[in-house]
Amino acid sequence: MHNVAIKSKEVTLLEVLDRVLNKGVVVSGDIVISVADVDLIYLGLKVLLSSVETMEQLRGSPFVGPMQEAT
């Protein structure tokens, strides 16, 4: 049963990581000196690729307009 305990800790860590590292409000601006910068690039790409579906859900109509940009 020891192994299950270790694996349970690992899956808990993955769940935490998934939220803490991937989510969270982005409050970037030229006044911030250190954000997880590379993550923003990553976020930008993801927003680019998945924004169509998300935007359609939010607005209920085909997406028209500029997309949200992170830095």
Next chain:
Amino acid sequence: MTINSLVETDFPEEFIEEMGKTDDALPKKIDANPENVEKGLAKLVLTLIELIRKLLEKQAMRRVETGSLSEEEIERVGETLLKLENKMKELKQIFGLKDEELNLNLGPLGDLM
């Protein structure tokens, strides 16, 4: 720590495995190390090409299914898709990339793959 009681499952290993598969092909860090830059970029580019190729295949199959294509058209579609598939196999081999590495986790769009 309250965190330890946040997750309940009888199958931690299986979920760890699946969550590992959904790691994006999009690199979390643009590694500027010269040996890895090529492979990192190749992964990114090939993942996007693979996405388009799979969408093309799916769209083609939809057309074939409707039965509205002539024999000649089916022949041409087959030839093109076969060429694309072989080309991708070649590219994957050149860059030493496996299918699982080119998975693009698009969330709700993921069901297109």
Next chain:
Amino acid sequence: MTLYTYGIIDSSDQIKESIYGPEGSGVYNIPYCDIGVVVAELNEPVQNVSKSSVLAHEEVIERLMEHFTILPVKFHTVFDGRNSILSMMQSYYKHFKDNLNRLRDKVEFGIKVIWPADKIKKSIRNSRKKGEHEMPIPDGSLNKNFVRKKLEKYKINEEFEQKAYKFINVMDIFFSKFAAEKVLKKLKTENLLLDAAYLIDKDRQADFKKAFEHIKNAHTGFKFLFSGPWPPYNFVICRRKVSYLKIPNKKICLIK
């Protein structure tokens, strides 16, 4: 003095509990009107992203969640001082306020479901073999055979997806009874049928858990994961558009 940021809370009060940040200094609230930003002071501006730093970060947010509604900020958001924070709050106040009002007294739960994809595909293949009567493409060339094989794969996949959506729908209807909002990721992998986040009223947690147990017991052969309560990571709406104008030696930030 750099400020490591945890999140925005719906209070301008001070934090009564002793909670400690990455360097052991106390976590406190910087008020702005009727809301505030929870921070800890840092001497070292860049902390390592490690297992323990991430867990410690989440632990702080969980403790804050006991007393406040909190909008978690992106991990490792650090400001160069109080003025920067106040300036940021000035721009984002309305946006934060709207989110806080929407998310007050609600918590997030995560549900993941693994289903036996291989078995399902096998049974689809078998039932298709039995029903095989149509041959839409005449046997023959290499290309036509390729299409035929692809088409069969496609049809199996379509059926597979339809089955998946049916199962997901049944579960979702049940869970949604207690949910204010939801984010669903369907068939993230072949085996991961569902990866869902549900936003639940604090006082309906028990009902939601019961609904989950009911679905779990009704689907033997499926594997379930239940997590929470989390702060509303998946439900903070970020719609701000920020663009930058670069003029030599000066950076002007235009916020729409």
